[in-house]
Amino acid sequence: MSDPALDALMLPFADRRLAWPGAGALFLRAREGAALHAHAPRAALVCEQSFRPEYDALQRAGFSVRADGDDAFPLVLVLPPRQRDEARALLAEALARTSPGGTVVASMPNDAGARSGQADFEAQLGPASVLSKHKCRVFWATTAGADAGLAADWRALDAPRPILDGRWTSRPGVFAWDRIDPASALLAAQLPATLSGHGADLGAGWGFLSDQVLSRCPAVTALDVVEAERRALDCAHVNLQAHAERVALDFLWHDVTAGLPARYDFIVTNPPFHALRGEPRPELGRAFIAAAADALRPGGALWLVANRQLPYEEMFDARFASARLVAQQGGFKVVEAVRGR
Known part of the structure; x- marks a missing residue:
């Protein structure tokens, strides 16, 4: 490009x-x-x-x-x-x-x-x-x-700092650096407490969704926090330390579109749809979906939030046994897609 x-x-x-x-x-x-x-x-x-x-x-x-x-x-x-x-x-x-x-x-x-x-x-x-x-x-x-x-x-202007009344640590320049992204908040509100086993958060940012999974789902035993921007991943490491004694955490500085290095029982993601320089790249979301489909164990579930107009349905039809629209709100949609057994 x-x-x-x-x-x-x-x-x-x-x-x-x-x-x-x-x-x-x-x-x-x-x-x-x-x-x-x-x-x-x-x-x-x-x-x-x-x-x-x-x-x-x-x-x-x-x-x-x-x-x-x-x-x-x-x-x-x-x-x-x-x-x-x-x-x-x-x-x-x-x-x-x-x-x-x-x-x-x-x-x-x-x-x-x-x-x-x-x-x-x-x-x-x-x-x-x-x-x-x-x-x-x-x-x-x-x-x-x-x-x-x-x-x-x-x-020091981009140094990690407390945000949202000091509950979280973030820094200027990472995605939604000083707020909870509304799409991630919608997905978090729909996640079932029954998620269990070894999961992954793809494009984890400063760690909000990972924290919600670990706070709401007591049967989760391990979580891979996968993020391409190292500056954001460093913040996620700080934000998730409260869970480290109960759950095995792995922080992966990794490009999801290159595939994933492990197999998972579930995956959550709010995938990007813009490139580093801001240009629209809806194929990034499709690449996240493909990577998730390849990495999920049989019967494993992908929980994804995206802008409502993004055409991901054909990917769900091609790569998963079933997919359902869980929620729509504020221009976003939450989808659960299950890999076939």
Whole structure:
């Protein structure tokens, strides 16, 4: 798929306004794409990415990739997200990971906050050089004029924090980070207390649905908490510790669409239907359903919530012995699908 922000990020290198340093470069929230292959020397680039599908794509493409780090580089590239606190913290992280006198380069789509992103960038690093193309902005500056105090304050903006009267821990940028998503709340309200055995929560986010399963279903003996965004999974780990003495918990940083590593008695999920960059991807939900069908034991049940208009019924008909509509409310539907024996 096209990636205009990545294309724009490579512009200063494509037209030789910037050069790759011999000591290497760091790419925060890195994404694989044609522009990266065309303009970034693989041997000189270290990629960091906390979203497992993008991490896996970079690894398959032969780039050096890891989830995080703390070392510094003379050049740091970054693709800030839309959520402003998270983006400010990431820009501050980029500055902290840049060697003295080094350069930070950032790119954002115009419709995802490029103007405010540039303002935040310049608040930390001073006046930036700017190019606009692909309906995006790329801006860069050296660390010579950086405001280290502001960067230190902003670096903590996406730290895990208490939400909802302190009952939960979450952080800016993860899905529904400061609230209970209404679709997940609807599914939780419909779950039967009879769920038992070894289950999984696919796309678990910061752990709300997992907590509801473990709180309401005393016969559950093990639960795999499966989430592609490591920043969310870290929060789920904190939020579910109260259940750890009674139930065997496993926290899997994993891309569900690649299949599941175990067999389950039941699965719950509120699958995504947008990709990392916000574009609609209804095939993601279908991939979650297929993965669940493959991983359920005979007679096992999938409990799923989705937007009412999403056409998942053909997947249920093809992959399950039976499926029933359990509830509809607020534009969402809850479905129970049972795998044949």
